[in-house]
Amino acid sequence: QVQLVESGGGLVHTGGSLRLSCEASGLAFSMYAMGWFRQAPGKDREFVAVGNRSGGSVYYDTSVKGRFTMSRDNAKNTVYLQMNDLKPEDTADYYCAASSKSYIATKAPAYDYWGQGTQVTVSS
DSSP: OOEEEEEOOEEEETTOOEEEEEEEESSOGGGSEEEEEEEOTTSOOEEEEEEOTTSSOEEEOTTTBTTEEEEEETTTTEEEEEEOSOOGGGOEEEEEEEEOOSSOOOSGGGOSEEOOOEEEEEEO
């Protein structure tokens, strides 16, 4: 059974930082590209970042580029999202997802497995 478990969410002030983690089990982790998505209340789920299987190539949405850093540790089956200089508009539930596609995908339907999400709230 595949599981993706996010952690690290919480409440921070504007300008603060959080580090999200996503631990995977039940799949050959190194064979999956991993992505982060977020969904704010009343809005559609949106792409945040995606990294290839090795983690050597990462692509970010323009709204987070320069503030967020995605990394992965294949030995620990874990992917991370370091979020700095957080803004109120970053408030959302954050989800990690795994994709078996050979290309880096920014659309949710390309992903095979999803975590349950972790909540991030940024106060102004």
